[in-house]
Amino acid sequence: APKDALLRVNNVEVIYDHVILVLKGVSLSVPEGGIVALLGANGAGKSTTLKSISNLLRAERGEVTKGSIELLGEKVHHLTANDLVKRGCVQVMEGRHCFEHLTIEENLLTGAYTRGGGSEVKADLEKIYEYFPRLKERRKSQAGYTSGGEQQMCAIGRAMMAKPKLILLDEPSMGLAPQLVEQIFQIVKQLNENEGVTFLLAEQNTNVALRYADYGYILESGRVVMDGEADALLSNEDVKEFYLGLS
Numbered sequence: 001a002p003k004d005a006l007l008r009v010n011n012v013e014v015i016y017d018h019v020i021l022v023l024k025g026v027s028l029s030v031p032e033g034g035i036v037a038l039l040g041a042n043g044a045g046k047s048t049t050l051k052s053i054s055n056l057l058r059a060e061r062g063e064v065t066k067g068s069i070e071l072l073g074e075k076v077h078h079l080t081a082n083d084l085v086k087r088g089c090v091q092v093m094e095g096r097h098c099f100e101h102l103t104i105e106e107n108l109l110t111g112a113y114t115r116g117g118g119s120e121v122k123a124d125l126e127k128i129y130e131y132f133p134r135l136k137e138r139r140k141s142q143a144g145y146t147s148g149g150e151q152q153m154c155a156i157g158r159a160m161m162a163k164p165k166l167i168l169l170d171e172p173s174m175g176l177a178p179q180l181v182e183q184i185f186q187i188v189k190q191l192n193e194n195e196g197v198t199f200l201l202a203e204q205n206t207n208v209a210l211r212y213a214d215y216g217y218i219l220e221s222g223r224v225v226m227d228g229e230a231d232a233l234l235s236n237e238d239v240k241e242f243y244l245g246l247s
C-alpha cells in the first residue's frame with residue numbers, strides 16, 4: 001500500500017446485532033488528494049464500510065469486530081464521529097440528511113459547528129456559493145422544500161464548511177436525474193482539485209463514479225472482489241459485463 005495514504009482500512013469485519021456478518025475483511029487505501037470509488041450492488045456493504053470509518057455504526061447496532069482503520073497513520077476506532085470531524089473526516093450520509101426546517105444557509109452554517117464562528121466562516125460560505133451558485137439562489141429557502149439535487153449539494157456544501165481533509169460521500173447520485181449527477185460529480189472533482197479535498201465515495205452508478213475517480217474498489221457480499229485504476233476498471237470486460245450494463 002502507498003505510504004502517503006490518508007486513510008487505510010485494514011481487514012475490517014463488521015457485525016450487526018451481534019450476529020449478522022456484513023463486512024468480511026475489507027481492506028482499502030485512500031491516498032491524500034485522491035478520489036476513490038467504492039462500488040458494488042445494493043447491499044454489498046458500501047454504506048457499512050463508510051460508517052465503519054466515521055464511527056456511525058453504533059447507532060445502527062453495528063460493530064467493527066476485527067481489523068483497524070487509520071487516518072493519517074492514527075487508529076481511529078476509539079474516536080466519536082464528532083472527533084473525526086475535528087480531525088478532518090466528514091461523512092455525507094445517503095439520503096442527504098439536510099435539516100428540513102432550516103434554510104439552506106442555516107444548514108450550511110451547521111457544518112461549521114466544530115470551528116467556532118468568525119469572519120472566516122462567512123468567507124467560506126461565500127466560497128461554497130461559488131461552487132454551488134444554485135445554493136446561493138436558494139439560500140433563504142427551507143431545505144425541506146428544495147429539490148433532491150439542491151439537498152445533495154447542500155449536504156456536500158455543509159461537509160465542506162467543516163474544512164475537511166476527507167469526505168466520505170455515500171451514493172451522491174441516488175434519485176437524481178443524469179444531468180444533475182454529472183453536475184454534482186463535476187463539482188466534487190473541482191473541490192478535489194482546487195481545495196485539495198480527498199474523497200471516498202460509495203456509488204451504485206459504476207460508470208459515472210469511475211469516470212471521475214482515480215481508483216476503484218468493487219465490493220460483493222462484504223468483500224473486495226476487484227480493485228484498480230479507474231481507467232483500467234472502466235475497460236475491464238468483467239466490470240463491463242456485471243457493472244456497466246454493456247459488454
Ligand code: ATP
Pocket residue numbers: 016017020022040041042043044045046047048049060061062094171202204
Ligand atoms: P445500499 O446502497 O443499499 O446502502 P450498501 O452496499 O451500502 O447498499 P449496506 O447498506 O452497507 O450496503 O448493507 C450491507 C448489508 O448489511 C445488507 O445486507 C444490509 O441488509 C445489512 N445491514 C445494513 N444495515 C444493517 C443493520 N442496521 N442491521 C442489520 N443489517 C444491516
